Amino acid sequence: MTASSQGEATGTFYVAPSLAAALDTLNDYGPDGAAFAGGTWIMRAPIRHQPLKTHYVAIGKIPELTVIRIGTDAIEIGAAVTHAALTAALTDLPEFAVLAAAAGRSANPAIRAMATIGGNLSASDFSAADCVPALLCLDTQVEVSSRDGHERISIDAFLKRRSTFAPGQLLTKIVVPRSGHKTAHSRLPLRKAGDYPVAIVSLSVDVDPTNQVRKARIAIGSVEMAARRWERLETALVGRVLDPALAADIAADLADEFTGRESVEVPAWYRVRVLPGLVRRATAAALGV
Amino acid sequence: MSLSLTVNGKRRTSAADPVTPLVDVLREEFHLTGAKPVCREGFCGACMVLLDDKPTPSCLMPASLAQGCEIRTVEGLGAGDTLNTIQQALEACDAVQCGMCFPGMVVTLTHFLTTSPRATRDDIRAALTGNICRCTGYERIVDAALTALAKE
Numbered sequence: 267m268t269a270s271s272q273g274e275a276t277g278t279f280y281v282a283p284s285l286a287a288a289l290d291t292l293n294d295y296g297p298d299g300a301a302f303a304g305g306t307w308i309m310r311a312p313i314r315h316q317p318l319k320t321h322y323v324a325i326g327k328i329p330e331l332t333v334i335r336i337g338t339d340a341i342e343i344g345a346a347v348t349h350a351a352l353t354a355a356l357t358d359l360p361e362f363a364v365l366a367a368a369a370g371r372s373a374n375p376a377i378r379a380m381a382t383i384g385g386n387l388s389a390s391d392f393s394a395a396d397c398v399p400a401l402l403c404l405d406t407q408v409e410v411s412s413r414d415g416h417e418r419i420s421i422d423a424f425l426k427r428r429s430t431f432a433p434g435q436l437l438t439k440i441v442v443p444r445s446g447h448k449t450a451h452s453r454l455p456l457r458k459a460g461d462y463p464v465a466i467v468s469l470s471v472d473v474d475p476t477n478q479v480r481k482a483r484i485a486i487g488s489v490e491m492a493a494r495r496w497e498r499l500e501t502a503l504v505g506r507v508l509d510p511a512l513a514a515d516i517a518a519d520l521a522d523e524f525t526g527r528e529s530v531e532v533p534a535w536y537r538v539r540v541l542p543g544l545v546r547r548a549t550a551a552a553l554g555v
Numbered sequence: 556m557s558l559s560l561t562v563n564g565k566r567r568t569s570a571a572d573p574v575t576p577l578v579d580v581l582r583e584e585f586h587l588t589g590a591k592p593v594c595r596e597g598f599c600g601a602c603m604v605l606l607d608d609k610p611t612p613s614c615l616m617p618a619s620l621a622q623g624c625e626i627r628t629v630e631g632l633g634a635g636d637t638l639n640t641i642q643q644a645l646e647a648c649d650a651v652q653c654g655m656c657f658p659g660m661v662v663t664l665t666h667f668l669t670t671s672p673r674a675t676r677d678d679i680r681a682a683l684t685g686n687i688c689r690c691t692g693y694e695r696i697v698d699a700a701l702t703a704l705a706k707e
Contacts, residue, residue, distance in 0.1 A: 276572060277573055277574050302617075302620075305615055305616070305617060305620070306597055306615050309576060309615040309616075309617065310595070310597075313596060318574055322573075322574060326620075373685070374598070374600070374684040375682060375685055376600070376603065376609075376610045376612050376663070376685045377597045377685060379609060379611075380611065460598065
């Protein structure tokens with residue numbers, strides 16, 4: 267039975283004209299309400315056998331949440347910016363190649379025009395979100411807003427806390443520092459495009475003129491339930507010349523720290539097994555070879 | 556409170572719950588059955604409609620958020636009894652098979668032809684990433700899109 271055939275309308279859908287109105291309304295609704303950005307995760311709740319909320323606050327028309335500001339030190343991305351808009355904005359910024367690829371190659375064109383970066387970060391049970399590892403490797407900060415003000419925290423902290431925020435707290439902004447590092451995003455979907463990646467490697471490396479690694483941030487998505495940094499691999503690469511084959515060999519030695527998640531698409535071990543290959547591809551892409 | 560929707564140029568009202576997927580309102584209340592609720596996940600594209608001229612999977616669009624938008628379904632793409640350019644090309648190329656994916660294909664390609672007049676075969680394939688044909692009849696569909704582009 268579909269929702270439309272269940273009789274009289276019971277829920278509400280409030281299209282917030284401003285951030286203040288959205289925060290007030292979310293606060294008033296309490297646990298019965300939730301923010302609604304692109305909706306590509308929420309609308310599939312029935313398929314996951316999860317109940318929909320009684321009240322939704324649409325945040326996609328709030329001007330400050332749909333803006334991308336490209337500054338000299340950082341870029342600021344409103345939480346309701348779509349993947350398509352983000353991809354277009356990053357076209358001429360090679361240091362954000364990892365984020366442009368994450369936003370521009372996920373799902374399919376119509377979904378990229380709906381799905382938002384804030385939704386991607388906030389969907390705590392969506393393991394295959396492309397933007398999450400990309401933002402992890404970019405040393406991102408995020409802003410969480412409520413009636414009481416704004417709080418800026420690291421993305422690592424946000425990911426740990428995201429399922430515990432109070433109903434009136436909302437992710438409103440993503441702040442990504444400009445580092446000039448070489449970055450790349452490597453993903454393995456089962457088909458060439460259009461479905462969820464089996465595994466994701468997002469990489470940001472600072473290299474000297476001889477390509478010796480000074481600093482590395484590498485994040486892995488879709489392998490485990492939540493994306494996370496691969497700190498042992500980062501440490502192992504520092505001081506070495508960045509080389510795709512070498513990076514893959516080191517990754518193969520260290521990959522046993524991951525425990526793949528089971529799913530109908532692939533067995534758990536496969537997600538881990540493909541990581542060295544994805545590290546090789548990401549490294550080569552970062553080097554432009 | 557009822558929903559007010561503009562579908563294929565006509566004002567329609569619905570008493571559906573605001574979060575009801577648009578595809579269900581289109582099919583069950585307005586009897587516009589071209590859009591198909593197949594995967595209900597935004598993967599297959601069988602429910603694609605144009606929302607303010609943008610291809611949108613109507614399974615993921617709450618009906619209430621479509622208020623104020625111009626909704627066009629496959630039933631509203633032609634002019635009267637005349638098929639639009641891509642519909643004519645699909646027929647000429649004998650590209651139609653079971654019909655399940657086709658309304659979505661037509662919607663996506665109608666938009667694509669207007670926005671990408673110099674598209675290549677690869678561009679067309681990329682544009683159809685979100686439209687799955689279970690008959691695997693992709694090559695003739697892409698041929699038809701190229702034929703339509705050549706005519707425009």
